[in-house]
Amino acid sequence: MKLKADRDLDEIMALMRRHGAERLPFLWRFDQIWLAVEIDALRRAGHGPPSFDVRLRAHPTELPSGLTPAELDVLTQLIVRDTDAEIATALRVSVRTVHTHVARVRRKLGLGRPQAAARALVRGWYCPQGPGASAMEAILALRN
DSSP: OOOGHHHHHHHHHHHHHHHHHSSSEEEEEEEEEEEEEEEEEEEOSSSOOEEEEEEEEEEEEEEEGGGGGGHHHHHHHHHHHHHHHHHHHHHSSOOOHHHHHHHHHHHTOOOOOOOOOHHHHOOOOOOSSGGGGGGGHHHHHHHH
């Protein structure tokens, strides 16, 4: 797998450096499979400005709790957006579609809306690709 050559991953690592994040788990679509990815920024010892080595680990996974890719997109947005209308705008879908996906996410996870967002944030159940890329700055701010 050539994950390190991906421009989106380079942008995520740059965001991590800017936010001082040391660890970031997330879900990533690679060809037709889903990967659970974890990036660790390891501070190098020494004098002068801080510098980091980056360790990237990935393994194939299924989406949590039987979520669909569209539901994962909505869950990613739930972490950083307050209303269905804001999520609809970010995903370029109707508010009704978002409402339906939110209801399915809540049912599959067995959680309320804020609890589902909190669990997704803690466990790395979000995807920084596609529409999720716009949420990464806020997600990193919340994780730190």
